[in-house]
Amino acid sequence: QRRIAVPLNELKKVPHIIGVAGGLDKVDAIIGALRGGFVNLLVIDNYTAEAIMEKIEK
Template sequence: MWDYYKLAPRVKKYKNVVGVAEGDAKVNVIKAALEGGYLDILITDESTAKKILKE
């Protein structure tokens, strides 16, 4: 099992972090990762992208 509290600070040290996620259930998590500076690149579907930008 991943210990996300230990992993999160390490992720910010990488030069390029790519996230791949889609779906209504992931919108809040994707937004939090983007706003928190954990992702440099996001790969998602059009529907999810519109919901992220809308909120």
């Protein structure tokens, strides 16, 4: 398994950060990444998108 790690303070300096995720088990992590400003373009499936919208509208 390969991983690339970037310190969060360095990640915030990158102008375009694309997040790719899917699955209902990732909803909280995706919301956290968006709220934290760590992602500015997100590619997800429609089921995950609907779950995120339901959760943030509460």
